[in-house]
Amino acid sequence: MSTSANPKPKRRRRGPPKQGPASPVVATVGAMVAHEVGGEGARRDARQAPPPARVVATTATGRGSGGEGARGVEGSASNDGRSAHEAGSVDGSYLTETRFDQCAISPLSLKAVKDAGYERMTQVQEATLPIILQGKDVLAKAKTGTGKTVGFLLPAIEVLTALPRSTSINLLVMCPTRELANQVAAEARKLLKYHRSLGVQVVIGGTRLPQEQRSMQANPCQILVATPGRLKDHLENTPGFSTRIKGVKVLVLDEADRLLDMGFRRDIEKIIAFIPKERQTLLFSATVPEEVRQISHVAMRKDYEFINTVQEGDEETHSQVNQMYMIAPLDLHFYILYDVLKKHTAEDAEYKVIVFCTTAMVTKLVAVVLSQLKLNIREIHSRKSQSARTKVSDEFRKSKGLILVSSDVSARGVDYPDVTLVIQVGLPADREQYIHRLGRTGRKGKEGQGILLLAPWEMHFLSTVNDLSISEAVAPSIDSSIQAVVKDAVTRVEMKSKESAYQAWLGYYNSNKSISRDKARLVRLAEEFSQSMGLEVPPAIPKLILRKMGLSNVPGLRSA
Numbered sequence: 059m060s061t062s063a064n065p066k067p068k069r070r071r072r073g074p075p076k077q078g079p080a081s082p083v084v085a086t087v088g089a090m091v092a093h094e095v096g097g098e099g100a101r102r103d104a105r106q107a108p109p110p111a112r113v114v115a116t117t118a119t120g121r122g123s124g125g126e127g128a129r130g131v132e133g134s135a136s137n138d139g140r141s142a143h144e145a146g147s148v149d150g151s152y153l154t155e156t157r158f159d160q161c162a163i164s165p166l167s168l169k170a171v172k173d174a175g176y177e178r179m180t181q182v183q184e185a186t187l188p189i190i191l192q193g194k195d196v197l198a199k200a201k202t203g204t205g206k207t208v209g210f211l212l213p214a215i216e217v218l219t220a221l222p223r224s225t226s227i228n229l230l231v232m233c234p235t236r237e238l239a240n241q242v243a244a245e246a247r248k249l250l251k252y253h254r255s256l257g258v259q260v261v262i263g264g265t266r267l268p269q270e271q272r273s274m275q276a277n278p279c280q281i282l283v284a285t286p287g288r289l290k291d292h293l294e295n296t297p298g299f300s301t302r303i304k305g306v307k308v309l310v311l312d313e314a315d316r317l318l319d320m321g322f323r324r325d326i327e328k329i330i331a332f333i334p335k336e337r338q339t340l341l342f343s344a345t346v347p348e349e350v351r352q353i354s355h356v357a358m359r360k361d362y363e364f365i366n367t368v369q370e371g372d373e374e375t376h377s378q379v380n381q382m383y384m385i386a387p388l389d390l391h392f393y394i395l396y397d398v399l400k401k402h403t404a405e406d407a408e409y410k411v412i413v414f415c416t417t418a419m420v421t422k423l424v425a426v427v428l429s430q431l432k433l434n435i436r437e438i439h440s441r442k443s444q445s446a447r448t449k450v451s452d453e454f455r456k457s458k459g460l461i462l463v464s465s466d467v468s469a470r471g472v473d474y475p476d477v478t479l480v481i482q483v484g485l486p487a488d489r490e491q492y493i494h495r496l497g498r499t500g501r502k503g504k505e506g507q508g509i510l511l512l513a514p515w516e517m518h519f520l521s522t523v524n525d526l527s528i529s530e531a532v533a534p535s536i537d538s539s540i541q542a543v544v545k546d547a548v549t550r551v552e553m554k555s556k557e558s559a560y561q562a563w564l565g566y567y568n569s570n571k572s573i574s575r576d577k578a579r580l581v582r583l584a585e586e587f588s589q590s591m592g593l594e595v596p597p598a599i600p601k602l603i604l605r606k607m608g609l610s611n612v613p614g615l616r617s618a
């Protein structure tokens with residue numbers, strides 16, 4: 059399925075992938091998996107033939123841990139001459155040849171897995187399950203859409219089934235967004251189908267705290283899925299909660315690099331202080347920048363095991379996702395966005411598109427403009443009520459023929475099946491955010507398309523993704539009829555929305571060092587954005603907001 063952009067043949071130079079130190083590889087049944095222990099890292103030659111039929115994980119001492127007690131994955135090692143890597147996935151997709159019924163998991167879990175329609179393990183599931191069942195802390199890296207949620211939930215549930223019945227919280231899963239927390243809880247409920255003694259609850263912002271308190275007191279569950287802010291609220295305000303959290307035996311940080319970055323780290327550290335040190339900790343993500351490796355001791359024991367299913371030299375994104383970028387002046391972005399969407403939706407009635415924007419208010423503006431242009435639009439961002447967000451998220455998950463205009467609340471983890479195109483408008487927050495947003499398409503081995511739409515002064519971002527297969531696409535030329543309808547739609551957007559979008563846009567780019575170090579230039583670029591909304595003069599901004607942004611008395615900015 060191609061989209062309307064006319065990709066130039068030029069492939070971007072592929073620099074070395076920005077991975078951590080060269081990862082040793084422990085071949086497992088069917089999959090070559092890079093696997094280190096803590097910082098020391100047990101190193102094995104990547105070219106070694108796959109081990110015999112058991113998953114073999116090396117430990118810091120180099121001892122095989124596939125021995126007694128380790129409930130490894132019994133599998134028929136692939137010896138049909140294919141390299142271990144090829145054998146690592148059936149027909150080259152994301153599944154291995156290892157079946158769940160070859161695993162040492164409880165019959166009740168196996169039944170639930172089968173009911174969920176899961177037959178074979180994905181690479182990250184195959185590689186991490188035996189290590190987690192040994193009780194080790196694990197930092198796991200696997201590409202987007204390859205089953206990391208089941209990868210941490212299934213073994214964690216197995217650990218809980220071995221515990222005495224309790225009303226304590228024994229498994230705590232932290233997620234960076236509410237939609238993702240709801241999704242993880244739903245996946246947990248699937249796996250708990252036959253485990254009558256285990257229940258799961260979700261605590262997320264945007265819902266009423268007293269309602270959550272009552273529900274947790276009335277029906278104390280053993281598994282809690284939470285966003286950090288709301289969990290902290292409960293620790294501080296819900297009677298008995300800090301006692302219940304003392305029962306945590308397994309802590310999971312999903313999208314771990316996001317939870318350990320500046321935005322969340324203080325909350326995460328405060329929460330961890332309430333949890334017993336004697337626990338198992340699992341960190342999962344599709345991206346694990348080196349700085350995250352460095353701080354993983356915040357949450358994990360020193361001898362944690364790093365399991366990386368992204369092959370050395372392979373890209374962190376999927377080869378079956380066609381990545382393109384377009385460079386065009388800001389005042390053409392609305393036209394180009396409309397033109398690409400019109401062509402993509404005309405090409406395939408089963409289209410399912412996510413358009414990512416930089417902030418909630420810019421998301422709102424873009425959604426209004428595209429709705430005015432009669433595209434089938436839904437919007438989701440932090441300025442929508444939680445009930446509205448949940449409704450849109452559930453609808454988009456089940457639908458086709460829909461365009462979701464979203465802020466980064468949908469950037470990570472959310473599993474929307476069969477997304478055909480991801481468009482990212484403007485500078486992504488960083489390389490990781492680009493990869494995760496793109497990862498909303500091309501899931502479960504399927505094809506997908508990604509387009510990154512940048513202004514010429516945003517091109518520097520491309521140097522952070524120069525190891526990925528992203529190619530330049532010629533921005534479509536816009537005919538006068540399209541220009542007229544888009545211009546009219548933009549003009550009709552109410553002034554309040556434009557003012558909010560301008561203020562948010564300025565705040566976002568002011569927080570980007572590469573743009574904001576030259577304030578005069580930032581002001582000029584903001585004027586460009588204002589003109590792209592059809593405004594002759596940029597809106598005024600409340601004095602207090604300008605002060606908070608550190609932009610008081612900057613020439614060219616009007617204060618209200």
Ligand SMILES: Nc1ncnc2c1ncn2[C@@H]1O[C@H](COP(=O)(O)OP(=O)(O)OP(=O)(O)O)[C@@H](O)[C@H]1O
Binds near residue numbers: 175203205208344471
């Ligand atoms: N073993 C399996 N067989 C078939 N489907 C699976 C299997 N494991 C998980 N899935 C499905 O694969 C999809 C992607 O799973 P999941 O959302 O956990 O991916 P992820 O790796 O966490 O992605 P992201 O990095 O975006 O968070 C889900 O629809 C899930 O139900």
